[in-house]
Amino acid sequence: MLRRTALVTALALSLFATSAFAAKTLVFCSEGSPEGFNPMFFTTGTTQDASSAQIFNRLVEFEVGTTNIAPALASSWDISKDGLTYTFKLRHGVKFQSSDKYKPTRDFNADDVLFTWNRMADPNHPFAKNTPGTTYAYFEDMGMAKIVDKVEKIDDYTVVFKLKHPEAPFLADLAMDFISIQSAEYAEKMKAAGTPELIDREPIGTGPFRLVSYQKDAVVRYKAHDQYFEGRPKIDNLVFSITPDASVRLAKLKAGECQVMAYPKPADIAALKATPTVNLQSKEGLNISYLSFNVTKKPFDNKLVRQAINYAINKKALVDTVFLGAGQVAKNLIPPIMWAYDDKIKDYEYSPEKAKELLAKAGLKDGFEMELWYVPIQRAYSPDGKRMGEMVQADLAKVGIKVKLLTYEWGEYMKRAKQGEHLAGFFGWNGDNGDPDNFFGPLASCAAVKGGGNYSRWCNKDFEEAISKAAASNDRATRIKLYSKAQEIMREEAPMVFIAHSLRYEPTLKTVVGFKAAAVPPLHYFSKTDLSK
Amino acid sequence: MISFFLRRLGVLIPTFLGITLLVFALIHMIPGDPVEAMSGERGMDSARHAQLMTEFGLNRPLPVQYVDYVFKAAKGDLGRSIVTQESVMREFLDRFPATFELSLCAITFALTIGIPAGIIAAFKRNSVVDYGVMGVSLAGYSMPIFWWALLLILFFSVQLGWTPVSGRIAVEYDPEVVTGLMLIDSLLSGEPGAFRSAASHLILPTIALGTIPLATLARMTRSAMLEVLGEDYVRAARARGLSPLRVLTRHALRNALIPVLTVIGLQVGTLLAGAILTETIFSWPGIGKWMVEAIHRRDYPVVQGGILLSATIVIAVNLIVDMLYGVVNPRIRHQR
Numbered sequence: 001m002l003r004r005t006a007l008v009t010a011l012a013l014s015l016f017a018t019s020a021f022a023a024k025t026l027v028f029c030s031e032g033s034p035e036g037f038n039p040m041f042f043t044t045g046t047t048q049d050a051s052s053a054q055i056f057n058r059l060v061e062f063e064v065g066t067t068n069i070a071p072a073l074a075s076s077w078d079i080s081k082d083g084l085t086y087t088f089k090l091r092h093g094v095k096f097q098s099s100d101k102y103k104p105t106r107d108f109n110a111d112d113v114l115f116t117w118n119r120m121a122d123p124n125h126p127f128a129k130n131t132p133g134t135t136y137a138y139f140e141d142m143g144m145a146k147i148v149d150k151v152e153k154i155d156d157y158t159v160v161f162k163l164k165h166p167e168a169p170f171l172a173d174l175a176m177d178f179i180s181i182q183s184a185e186y187a188e189k190m191k192a193a194g195t196p197e198l199i200d201r202e203p204i205g206t207g208p209f210r211l212v213s214y215q216k217d218a219v220v221r222y223k224a225h226d227q228y229f230e231g232r233p234k235i236d237n238l239v240f241s242i243t244p245d246a247s248v249r250l251a252k253l254k255a256g257e258c259q260v261m262a263y264p265k266p267a268d269i270a271a272l273k274a275t276p277t278v279n280l281q282s283k284e285g286l287n288i289s290y291l292s293f294n295v296t297k298k299p300f301d302n303k304l305v306r307q308a309i310n311y312a313i314n315k316k317a318l319v320d321t322v323f324l325g326a327g328q329v330a331k332n333l334i335p336p337i338m339w340a341y342d343d344k345i346k347d348y349e350y351s352p353e354k355a356k357e358l359l360a361k362a363g364l365k366d367g368f369e370m371e372l373w374y375v376p377i378q379r380a381y382s383p384d385g386k387r388m389g390e391m392v393q394a395d396l397a398k399v400g401i402k403v404k405l406l407t408y409e410w411g412e413y414m415k416r417a418k419q420g421e422h423l424a425g426f427f428g429w430n431g432d433n434g435d436p437d438n439f440f441g442p443l444a445s446c447a448a449v450k451g452g453g454n455y456s457r458w459c460n461k462d463f464e465e466a467i468s469k470a471a472a473s474n475d476r477a478t479r480i481k482l483y484s485k486a487q488e489i490m491r492e493e494a495p496m497v498f499i500a501h502s503l504r505y506e507p508t509l510k511t512v513v514g515f516k517a518a519a520v521p522p523l524h525y526f527s528k529t530d531l532s533k
Numbered sequence: 534m535i536s537f538f539l540r541r542l543g544v545l546i547p548t549f550l551g552i553t554l555l556v557f558a559l560i561h562m563i564p565g566d567p568v569e570a571m572s573g574e575r576g577m578d579s580a581r582h583a584q585l586m587t588e589f590g591l592n593r594p595l596p597v598q599y600v601d602y603v604f605k606a607a608k609g610d611l612g613r614s615i616v617t618q619e620s621v622m623r624e625f626l627d628r629f630p631a632t633f634e635l636s637l638c639a640i641t642f643a644l645t646i647g648i649p650a651g652i653i654a655a656f657k658r659n660s661v662v663d664y665g666v667m668g669v670s671l672a673g674y675s676m677p678i679f680w681w682a683l684l685l686i687l688f689f690s691v692q693l694g695w696t697p698v699s700g701r702i703a704v705e706y707d708p709e710v711v712t713g714l715m716l717i718d719s720l721l722s723g724e725p726g727a728f729r730s731a732a733s734h735l736i737l738p739t740i741a742l743g744t745i746p747l748a749t750l751a752r753m754t755r756s757a758m759l760e761v762l763g764e765d766y767v768r769a770a771r772a773r774g775l776s777p778l779r780v781l782t783r784h785a786l787r788n789a790l791i792p793v794l795t796v797i798g799l800q801v802g803t804l805l806a807g808a809i810l811t812e813t814i815f816s817w818p819g820i821g822k823w824m825v826e827a828i829h830r831r832d833y834p835v836v837q838g839g840i841l842l843s844a845t846i847v848i849a850v851n852l853i854v855d856m857l858y859g860v861v862n863p864r865i866r867h868q869r
Contacts, residue, residue: 027704033826035616133618135585216627217818217826218701239704243816251686252698411565411831 023236024531026512028524029249029258030240033217038200039177040120041134043141045430048177048522049262050220050240055097056180056205057229059088059113059159060171062520067286067338067434069171073108073181073206074159083166083474088113090157095227096183097210099202101193104185108206110153115184117151120144127187131200138178142432147173166472168479169435176433177522181206208233208527217242234514234530250507253278259509259531262524266324266383272507281506283517284337286431288330288439289381291372291392291497292455293424300424304362306494310348312355312399313392319500322388326505330498332487333439337519339476340436340483345491355399367400373417373425376407380502381428388426388499418452426499427455434520436483440467444495458495541852548848549841553606556840557599560833566591567615567831589615591833602837611838616830621838625820629842630713631701632819635811636804638735639743643800647747648793651754655762656781666751673748678807682741682814689737696736699816703730742811746800753796757789764788791862798854802847 034050035042042048052058061072071077074088094108119127120136121144139145147170149162163170173179186204190196203211206229209222220240224233241258243249246265253261254275264272272280293300293309300306315329331347334340359365374389375382382388385407393403408416417425431438441448446464448454463486470482490496506517515529568585586592593601605612611621647670654666690698697703701715708715708722716735719727761767762785770780809821816822820839827835 025704131618133588133613133615140581213707215818217822218816219704221707241700241704241816243699244822245814245816247683248686248699248814248816251691254691255694255698257698257700257703409564411569415565415569 024234025237025239026235026260026526026529026531027239027241027258028526029243029252029261030220030524031242031246031249031262032244033242034214034220036134036200037203037211037214038131038134038182039180040116040136040139041131041200043138043178045521045523049524051203052177052180053207053522053525054209054222054238055203055207055211056177056182057094057207058175058177058179058181059090060175062175062434062518064518064525065283065516067172067519069175072175073113077171079171079474083168083472084163086161086163086170087154088159088161090159091229092157094206094229095225096186096206097204097225099204099210101195101198101202102186102189102204104183104204106185108181108183109156110159111156111184112181113159114151114153115187116179116182117148119182120178121148121151126191127196127199130196134200136178138176142173142176142178144173166474168471168474169433169437172433172435172438175520209238228527230527233527235526238526253507253509256509259512260515260524260526260529261507263380264505264507266326269324269326269505272505277510279508279510279512281508281515281517282326283504283506283519284328284335285380285502285504286335286337286434286520287381287429287502288333288335288443289327289426289428289499289502290330290333291424291499292422292427293495293497294420294422295456295458295495296420297423299362299364299368302362303493304358305364307348308355308358308362308399309396309401310494310497311351311358312401313395313497313499314350315497315499316350318388318391321391322384323500323502324383326383327500327502330501331491333443333490333496333498334436334483334487335431335501338434338436338439340470340480342484342487344484345487348494352395352398359399359401367402369402369404371404371406371423373413373422374405374407375410375426375428376413377410379428380430380504381500382426383502385426417455420452420455420457422455425455431520436479437467437471440483440486441471444490456495458493460489460493460495463489463493538856541855545848549844550603552844553603553837553841554599556837557595557602560828560831560836561595563828563831565831567833570829570831606838606841611841612834614827614835615832616827616835621834622842624823624835625839625842627713628818628820628823631715631817632805632808632812632821634714634716635735635738635742635817635819636801636808638739639804639807640746640797640800642739642743643746643750644797647750648754651751652758652781652786654751654755655758656777658759663755667755670748670751673744674752676744678741678745678810679814681744682737682811685737685741686814697730697734699734699814701731701734701817702727703734706730738811738815738817741814742804742807745807746803749796749800749803750793754789754793757792758785761785761789787861791858794854794857794861798851801850805843805847 030046030049032046034047035044036047037051037055039048039052039056057072059072059074060069062068063070073091073094075091076089078087090110096104096108098104118125120139122128147163147167149164152160154160183204187199190198208225208228210225212221212223214220219242222238224236226232243252246263249261250264250268252258272278293306295301319327319329331345332341359367372389372392375385389405393405396403407413416422429439429443442453444454444458445467446459449457449459466482466486470479473479508515511532513530513532518525567589568582613620614624650666654663657663686698689696702719706719706724706727708718708727711718711721715731716728719731767780767784770784808819809825811817812819812821813825820843824836824839827839
């Protein structure tokens with residue numbers, strides 16, 4: 001008997017060993033530990049990569065690599081003429097993942113949508129305060145409560161969102177991570193079992209991978225969701241190897257310890273291009289790096305001075321030396337991958353002579369002295385803030401403007417700038433959802449002057465009218481026209497110097513196939529990725 | 534001996550008070566706060582900011598917060614992390630084994646190479662060997678860990694492919710956490726190759742972290758040995774015709790070890806400080822990396838608790854070292 005058990009065990013073990021050997025494991029060298037696995041609570045890209053992109057789906061999603069919105073858990077939708085009613089038809093037969101604590105007894109349906117939404121929207125929802133110390137930051141930041149009046153279930157596979165006012169970006173908002181659909185049944189079962197906190201710690205979603213284990217600062221493990229509605233992923237195991245140092249990530253990629261790496265350093269791009277085992281995709285980032293003039297302060301209340309500085313800065317040189325080529329010169333607030341980008345806008349060319357002329361016209365023939373704040377930390381839109389500051393300082397010296405560079409610790413920097421303490425400073429923005437309103441609204445609207453995100457503190461009536469009309473219209477052609485007008489006004493009024501849109505690079509080993517760099521965060525999807533031998 | 538021990542313990546209370554006060558003051562002097570760190574680029578309106586600060590108890594006057602903290606800490610309650618809501622003590626205990634394992638390997642590495650190298654250098658004073666050992670250890674001592682670790686990775690892992698780049702074990706293994714020490718857990722898992730993988734992952738971080746203690750120990754051992762070798766009783770032993778090896782081991786080494794022991798105790802501090810850099814580079818999930826992250830996020834309870842616990846370890850080890858003097862040198866035991 002004993003011998004037989006031993007034999008069976010040995011057989012099982014060897015079977016297990018061979019199957020483990022044959023399993024395809026993709027290792028992604030990620031840049032940091034996720035803060036958690038419920039995307040409702042968090043706003044960082046690191047957390048989105050580890051949670052919403054792998055474990056969950058949204059009603060609608062961004063087509064990977066573009067800012068286009070595609071059906072996901074909703075198979076189709078209809079927007080009423082007045083733009084106030086959004087009706088979603090839900091997909092049938094979508095399975096939730098299972099775990100050792102939970103086996104779903106039903107498919108995804110309207111109850112899950114309502115559960116997800118109401119948990120964030122209704123402070124009295126039984127799960128609203130499920131995990132202490134958490135907030136629905138993104139939901140609040142995006143002003144969802146001010147946009148949506150109520151969400152109703154028509155039948156199991158139809159859901160209606162009633163809006164308080166027309167809001168064109170709303171569909172794009174629904175594609176964002178924080179509205180990742182969670183299972184109402186899982187929540188009820190865990191509550192009944194006395195462990196409601198598990199729904200946030202051991203997530204269950206409809207996505208391509210299910211979470212297996214997480215060791216903080218070390219590794220996140222996922223397994224393919226066999227019944228994923230878009231088809232089972234081609235890889236069996238997905239591993240995030242958390243490696244905060246970019247040089248070490250690169251070393252790991254070269255040594256074959258991971259097949260995909262996040263965020264290479266700009267300085268390493270040239271070497272990566274020359275590495276024969278590595279594929280390097282580049283993607284225009286959904287971002288903007290810019291210099292803001294505080295238009296409420298002298299001399300930047302004068303349009304001529306702002307234009308002069310636009311002429312005086314050599315943006316091409318900035319992109320070449322600071323971004324090391326991993327960027328493109330910007331002429332608009334929004335990046336060129338956006339549908340509303342107006343390519344007809346003529347950029348200010350680099351011309352110190354014109355700058356001097358304009359300064360003379362503004363009565364500042366002998367130049368002036370100014371303080372300029374530079375970004376103290378590294379960001380995709382600011383690979384080297386100090387260097388950027390110094391180059392602009394040198395450019396402006398040529399037209400007689402003496403610049404004093406200044407910075408603060410990052411949190412302090414943001415806080416002071418939001419209160420308008422600066423005269424001029426560098427800033428940047430990473431888009432959330434690919435809708436142009438997500439740039440114009442938070443960075444240049446009159447409301448954002450109050451909120452602080454409009455660092456230029458520039459409130460222009462015509463511009464405001466154009467962008468608010470655009471945000472209220474659901475007609476793409478109308479919106480494009482309005483946003484073109486907005487971009488023209490910005491070009492003329494020059495409340496900022498648009499410096500660059502950085503490029504993002506996604507290095508993978510050549511054995512990786514079907515990996516596509518995404519345009520909108522989260523940036524790393526693996527549901528269609530495979531490994532060739 | 535007991536009164537000696539008690540006197541040493543008595544000094545601990547003001548030491549701990551000093552540490553908590555210093556850490557508390559420093560962390561609150563850094564601009565920014567946890568709520569701000571959480572909100573990032575998009576920022577947060579001031580009402581919401583104030584509300585969260587109240588929720589975390591961070592809007593009370595600093596002295597009140599400090600006194601509250603000290604009283605709770607005295608009862609063993611170090612609070613909860615603002616970011617993860619996990620108890621600080623539990624997070625520390627989850628991570629400490631990783632740091633302990635790495636530090637233990639590093640100090641073993643430093644001892645097994647550093648002490649013999651120092652002895653040999655002293656024994657062959659002014660020879661090529663002596664100059665070699667001293668030169669290399671000076672270089673090792675002055676090497677920035679960050680740079681040294683990257684150099685090791687580029688050479689051994691990327692160029693030669695001998696060692697893994699980072700992490701504690703290859704991703705195909707996932708041993709159950711029993712002791713938290715990967716070498717032991719990988720053995721317990723029974724998976725073939727797991728132990729080997731864990732051991733190979735330890736090599737580079739051990740070298741990177743152990744280099745400075747190694748260099749310090751080699752230099753210290755050498756000078757301590759030189760001093761002892763010049764003593765009368767060593768000369769007397771030689772005069773009696775004892776073999777050089779016997780003089781070295783029986784007469785010189787034991788006396789030379791006392792200052793070396795002090796240095797070993799002090800190296801624990803160096804190891805914990807070095808662990809911060811080493812763990813960041815090698816993606817080693819220990820307390821060093823944990824605390825760096827906590828500082829970035831202004832997670833006050835974690836920073837305070839982490840430093841307090843690290844300080845406790847350093848103090849405890851040095852206390853043990855003091856006790857060991859008595860074992861090595863009976864004269865110290867009898868002193869009043």
